[in-house]
Amino acid sequence: MIKVENISKYYGTLQALNNISFTINEGTCFGLVGPNGAGKSTLMKILSGILLNFDGDIHVRDWKVSKDRLKIKQQIGYIPQEICLEDTLTARDNLILFGNLYGLKGKELQRRMDEVLDQIGLSERVKDKVVTFSGGMKRRLNIGCALLHKPGIVIMDEPTVGIDPQSRNSIFSIIHQLKAEGSTIIYSSHYMEEVEQLCDSIGLIDKGQLMEFGRMEELLEKYAKPSLFIAGESIELGMLQTFGEAEAKGNGYLLNSDEPLLTLEKLVAHCRENSLEPRRLELYHPRLEDIFFNLTGTQLRDA
Amino acid sequence: MWAIARTELKKTVQDKGLWFWTFVLPIVFIVAFVAIFSGDESTSYKEVVTQIIPGYTIMFAFFIMISMVIVFVKDRERGMVARIASTPLSIHQYFFGKWLPFMIIVLVQITVLFGFGVVVYDLPLGDPFALILLSLALAFIVTGWGMAMAVIVRTENMGIAMTQILALGGALLGGLWMPVEFMPDVVQNISKALPQYWALQGYKEIILSGGGVADIWLHLLILIIAGVAGGVLALVSYPRFLRQSRS
Ligand SMILES: Nc1ncnc2c1ncn2[C@@H]1O[C@H](COP(=O)(O)OP(=O)(O)OP(=O)(O)O)[C@@H](O)[C@H]1O
Ligand SMILES: [Mg+2]
Numbered sequence: 210m211i212k213v214e215n216i217s218k219y220y221g222t223l224q225a226l227n228n229i230s231f232t233i234n235e236g237t238c239f240g241l242v243g244p245n246g247a248g249k250s251t252l253m254k255i256l257s258g259i260l261l262n263f264d265g266d267i268h269v270r271d272w273k274v275s276k277d278r279l280k281i282k283q284q285i286g287y288i289p290q291e292i293c294l295e296d297t298l299t300a301r302d303n304l305i306l307f308g309n310l311y312g313l314k315g316k317e318l319q320r321r322m323d324e325v326l327d328q329i330g331l332s333e334r335v336k337d338k339v340v341t342f343s344g345g346m347k348r349r350l351n352i353g354c355a356l357l358h359k360p361g362i363v364i365m366d367e368p369t370v371g372i373d374p375q376s377r378n379s380i381f382s383i384i385h386q387l388k389a390e391g392s393t394i395i396y397s398s399h400y401m402e403e404v405e406q407l408c409d410s411i412g413l414i415d416k417g418q419l420m421e422f423g424r425m426e427e428l429l430e431k432y433a434k435p436s437l438f439i440a441g442e443s444i445e446l447g448m449l450q451t452f453g454e455a456e457a458k459g460n461g462y463l464l465n466s467d468e469p470l471l472t473l474e475k476l477v478a479h480c481r482e483n484s485l486e487p488r489r490l491e492l493y494h495p496r497l498e499d500i501f502f503n504l505t506g507t508q509l510r511d512a
Numbered sequence: 513m514w515a516i517a518r519t520e521l522k523k524t525v526q527d528k529g530l531w532f533w534t535f536v537l538p539i540v541f542i543v544a545f546v547a548i549f550s551g552d553e554s555t556s557y558k559e560v561v562t563q564i565i566p567g568y569t570i571m572f573a574f575f576i577m578i579s580m581v582i583v584f585v586k587d588r589e590r591g592m593v594a595r596i597a598s599t600p601l602s603i604h605q606y607f608f609g610k611w612l613p614f615m616i617i618v619l620v621q622i623t624v625l626f627g628f629g630v631v632v633y634d635l636p637l638g639d640p641f642a643l644i645l646l647s648l649a650l651a652f653i654v655t656g657w658g659m660a661m662a663v664i665v666r667t668e669n670m671g672i673a674m675t676q677i678l679a680l681g682g683a684l685l686g687g688l689w690m691p692v693e694f695m696p697d698v699v700q701n702i703s704k705a706l707p708q709y710w711a712l713q714g715y716k717e718i719i720l721s722g723g724g725v726a727d728i729w730l731h732l733l734i735l736i737i738a739g740v741a742g743g744v745l746a747l748v749s750y751p752r753f754l755r756q757s758r759s
Binding site for chain 2: 254257258259279282283285287289290291292293295297298302305306307309310311312
């Protein structure tokens with residue numbers, strides 16, 4: 210179990226994290242979601258023992274970050290947001306370096322390198338220098354370097370930023386494989402759909418505050434009540450407001466209702482009577498993205 | 513620590529720029545200046561080569577500081593220091609792992625340049641034990657200062673500029689280009705505050721006067737103290753460097 214207790218972090222006078230607490234069960238995948246500057250990387254660096262000055266504490270199994278940092282580090286594979294590789298050296302040299310840093314040597318290291326290379330799909334490029342790699346390949350090697358010592362907890366800070374869909378899929382399959390092996394995964398992203406797809410529980414973070422935390426299904430159930438989406442030239446906000454709470458969304462309007470089906474019926478009848486012809490009229494299921502917006506008033510991604 | 517040192521050494525060996533600065537350029541300088549000054553009849557050939565070869569070796573040894581600055585600033589900026597901090601390696605092992613390869617490179621550099629002097633110019637060597645000790649002290653001070661500079665400077669350019677001031681200014685005032693005896697008294701006094709001066713005087717003592725360890729103990733001591741001072745300064749500034757690197 211990983212228990213984060215009242216973590217706060219200041220950079221000078223800027224508060225990057227404000228009293229964050231949550232618990233992650235081992236063997237599950239936890240997604241940390243928030244916009245740029247929310248504090249995701251800061252939290253991940255604290256979890257991996259990189260940042261030392263912060264308030265609060267983190268318990269990993271029977272250890273505390275404040276006391277047993279070394280033991281915890283051996284259990285963690287940290288994959289930074291930036292690619293951290295020696296790019297004038299080969300993939301092999303990089304793997305050896307990180308293997309050595311975790312105490313792997315000789316046959317054991319060779320065996321793990323072969324396994325990891327297979328996992329990240331770079332066996333054929335192992336003798337090539339990292340400078341010759343594509344962005345996606347570097348990302349995968351960046352991940353591989355953190356997996357050699359078979360960490361029980363894998364911390365991934367936005368591993369899919371700026372890569373092609375193919376590399377992204379291959380990173381997802383690495384994650385699925387890690388989940389199948391029983392690893393605990395802590396994954397940050399500002400792509401909601403990734404998190405919806407991969408994670409068992411999520412935390413929504415904004416401006417250093419944990420806005421919401423819970424199991425994925427719970428959150429969807431709590432917030433994702435369907436509403437109606439209507440668009441069309443003759444449709445006006447004033448008319449919709451007679452049916453309930455309405456707001457503009459995209460090129461149409463969103464009409465909230467406790468009984469969306471009933472409202473849909475009434476709306477259809479109204480349109481027919483007044484010869485209004487909506488271009489679209491449908492049930493709308495909010496995505497995590499909308500939940501986030503409702504909670505924080507902030508868009509996850511820059512528009 | 514060895515993993516870091518090995519990786520660093522591998523990187524530097526592949527770096528063509530470093531080869532140029534460390535070996536090619538000094539040899540070009542040595543060849544050129546020996547050619548220019550060996551025609552001078554007032555000084556003996558032995559004095560000329562003993563001025564020029566150790567002189568330029570010392571000067572170019574200081575340029576290792578540039579490579580050290582570049583390596584540290586890069587590691588800080590691309591998050592490598594933070595990445596390493598997430599592994600069980602202690603921060604001091606990282607520090608020494610980074611330092612060691614540069615110490616080795618400077619020792620190889622001194623060996624190569626002196627070797628070149630012996631083969632091409634019949635440079636006499638004097639007491640080998642004293643020579644080795646002095647060379648170790650030289651490598652120690654340049655890398656010690658290099659570590660200090662590398663963790664203190666904010667940018668690569670600042671490090672390069674400061675190294676150039678130290679290396680070229682020190683070469684001029686420390687008597688690497690022209691024996692200090694030819695300089696005004698004021699300058700001669702400044703010279704005595706520079707490691708370059710003590711290193712060169714040490715080599716001259718060994719080579720020209722046949723001195724042994726007993727004759728250069730003061731030179732050794734000064735270089736080692738200056739090197740230790742650099743190392744201490746580096747260690748003291750290291751936490752700040754780490755703080756900057758970790759986020
Ligand atoms: N070294 C630092 N010094 C000062 N402020 C910092 C430092 N690192 C981060 N911050 C600030 O702390 C806040 C949180 O940053 P953090 O990198 O954790 O965000 P993030 O959620 O990872 O964002 P992104 O999605 O852009 O990676 C931001 O306001 C950022 O400007
Ligand atoms: Mg980040």
